[in-house]
Amino acid sequence: MLVAGVDSSTQSCKVVIRDAETGAFVREGRASHPDGTEVDPVAWWAALSAAITAAGGLDDVAAASVAGQQHGMVCLDAAGEVVRPALLWNDTRSAGAAAELVEELGGGQAWADAVGLVPVASFTITKLRWLASNEPANAERTAAVCLPHDWLTWKLAGAGGLDTLRTDRSDASGTGYWSTPAGEYRPDLLRHAFGREPLVPEVLGPTGIAGHLPNGAPLGPGAGDNAAAALGAGARPGDVLVSIGTSGTAFSVAESPAADPSGTVAGFADTTGRFLPLVATLNAARVLDAVGALLGVDHTELSLLALSAPPGADGLSLVPYLEGERTPNRPKSTGALHGLTLATSTPAHLARAAVEGMLCALADGLDALVSQGAVVNRVILVGGGARSEAVRRIAPEVFGAPVVVPPPGEYVADGAARQAAWVALGGDEPPAWSGGEVEGYEAKGVPAIRERYAEAREHVIDRTG
Numbered sequence: 386m387l388v389a390g391v392d393s394s395t396q397s398c399k400v401v402i403r404d405a406e407t408g409a410f411v412r413e414g415r416a417s418h419p420d421g422t423e424v425d426p427v428a429w430w431a432a433l434s435a436a437i438t439a440a441g442g443l444d445d446v447a448a449a450s451v452a453g454q455q456h457g458m459v460c461l462d463a464a465g466e467v468v469r470p471a472l473l474w475n476d477t478r479s480a481g482a483a484a485e486l487v488e489e490l491g492g493g494q495a496w497a498d499a500v501g502l503v504p505v506a507s508f509t510i511t512k513l514r515w516l517a518s519n520e521p522a523n524a525e526r527t528a529a530v531c532l533p534h535d536w537l538t539w540k541l542a543g544a545g546g547l548d549t550l551r552t553d554r555s556d557a558s559g560t561g562y563w564s565t566p567a568g569e570y571r572p573d574l575l576r577h578a579f580g581r582e583p584l585v586p587e588v589l590g591p592t593g594i595a596g597h598l599p600n601g602a603p604l605g606p607g608a609g610d611n612a613a614a615a616l617g618a619g620a621r622p623g624d625v626l627v628s629i630g631t632s633g634t635a636f637s638v639a640e641s642p643a644a645d646p647s648g649t650v651a652g653f654a655d656t657t658g659r660f661l662p663l664v665a666t667l668n669a670a671r672v673l674d675a676v677g678a679l680l681g682v683d684h685t686e687l688s689l690l691a692l693s694a695p696p697g698a699d700g701l702s703l704v705p706y707l708e709g710e711r712t713p714n715r716p717k718s719t720g721a722l723h724g725l726t727l728a729t730s731t732p733a734h735l736a737r738a739a740v741e742g743m744l745c746a747l748a749d750g751l752d753a754l755v756s757q758g759a760v761v762n763r764v765i766l767v768g769g770g771a772r773s774e775a776v777r778r779i780a781p782e783v784f785g786a787p788v789v790v791p792p793p794g795e796y797v798a799d800g801a802a803r804q805a806a807w808v809a810l811g812g813d814e815p816p817a818w819s820g821g822e823v824e825g826y827e828a829k830g831v832p833a834i835r836e837r838y839a840e841a842r843e844h845v846i847d848r849t850g
């Protein structure tokens with residue numbers, strides 16, 4: 386019996402087909418997404434269709450699930466048409482709306498208690514407030530609001546009435562109008578932010594059925610991409626996953642919800658009925674892409690360059706806020722390079738500073754998770770950036786903890802496939818798939834890297850315009 390998992394992520398769409406009982410890999414396909422922080426969902430549908438074709442189609446699968454980038458605002462009119470391009474998780478135009486919402490409810494503690502997170506520009510609720518304030522005609526036309534994975538699942542199921550939209554706990558928990566601690570929507574907060582209550586998808590349990598494919602196979606509830614990665618990598622309590630994709634995320638599977646009034650840790654839910662406290666940065670793999678382009682080298686050469694410079698890059702420190710930043714909440718900030726001397730003005734030092742700076746931002750996230758009660762027995766590194774040898778070798782120096790890297794793979798799509806297998810096979814827990822051999826990376830922590838970075842990160846300036 387075969388199952389399919391989809392990862393509709395920021396930069397691309399991946400489809401993986403696996404054996405439901407064993408998890409054995411069968412085939413896969415992928416297609417790119419357009420650039421930008423505002424994207425017409427029709428482009429995701431085109432990419433999903435192309436990726437499905439590249440993966441040999443879905444006619445022979447017994448179940449499928451879609452995971453996707455979190456928080457994106459997909460507005461639909463009464464006829465089910467998309468109202469405007471979706472604003473993605475990394476679109477910072479709603480930073481002012483986020484600040485308003487925090488103040489209006491009485492501060493971070495009130496939000497953390499109500500829904501488990503404190504609004505920043507990434508979360509859907511702030512995008513809805515932005516829409517109501519800036520595009521009232523589009524807000525007026527909005528009959529339903531959903532997330533990227535909800536919309537793609539709905540499309541795969543044949544795009545019936547708006548009342549057939551479905552979502553899952555993990556993605557609902559990133560909206561800002563679904564309460565992780567209470568496990569239910571907060572329509573009052575949705576109304577407060579948007580001025581009225583558009584229809585929102587029904588939230589399914591871990592093996593709920595969101596619709597059916599044309600061959601009759603059930604569609605699982607799907608998931609936010611980070612929660613799906615936790616399922617795909619087989620994360621257990623005590624594991625912290627660090628994902629280096631377009632976003633950088635650090636998160637763990639927990640038995641109780643987080644409620645961090647500072648907003649650093651977002652108290653999300655997971656796919657199994659548990660919780661997923663998570664810290665996210667806006668700047669991860671693309672920092673390495675950008676510095677590679679600046680130096681005119683590919684990923685392999687960038688990695689070799691970085692590893693040829695000493696730990697700490699002789700004091701060169703890169704603050705990676707190339708797209709503004711979310712953690713810390715500095716949506717308008719820019720990146721910065723500190724510590725330039727004649728000696729550090731080399732490609733190797735810059736490459737090393739880029740890897741270290743990106744990892745330092747994630748190390749701050751790990752600290753925040755620990756302060757919320759996470760136990761870090763091991764760090765599991767996933768995402769496109771984890772393919773870099775330099776990232777793998779430098780991560781334990783920066784994190785001060787051993788790192789394991791599972792075999793290169795699509796852990797988000799795999800998590801979605803494992804969820805689909807759970808739907809197809811039933812049972813109280815997802816089927817036990819054996820992950821491949823992990824590679825371990827150990828190194829002595831080098832605290833000076835983070836000390837220098839901590840100094841540098843306080844000296845950034847905002848973008849112009």
Ligand SMILES: Nc1ncnc2c1ncn2[C@@H]1O[C@H](COP(=O)(O)OP(=O)(O)O)[C@@H](O)[C@H]1O
Nearest residue numbers: 394395396397630631670684768769770772773
């Ligand atoms: N060997 C590598 N070294 C560093 N970065 C890499 C490497 N391979 C891929 N990447 C980067 O990883 C990113 C894609 O990772 P992915 O986890 O698929 O992102 P997303 O889920 O956000 O779409 C791209 O920015 C790509 O350039």
Ligand SMILES: O=C(CO)[C@@H](O)[C@H](O)COP(=O)(O)O
Nearest residue numbers: 394395454455474630631632
């Ligand atoms: O905003 C978050 C998590 O809160 C991001 O992690 C998005 O879910 C996008 O993920 P990638 O496409 O970078 O994997």
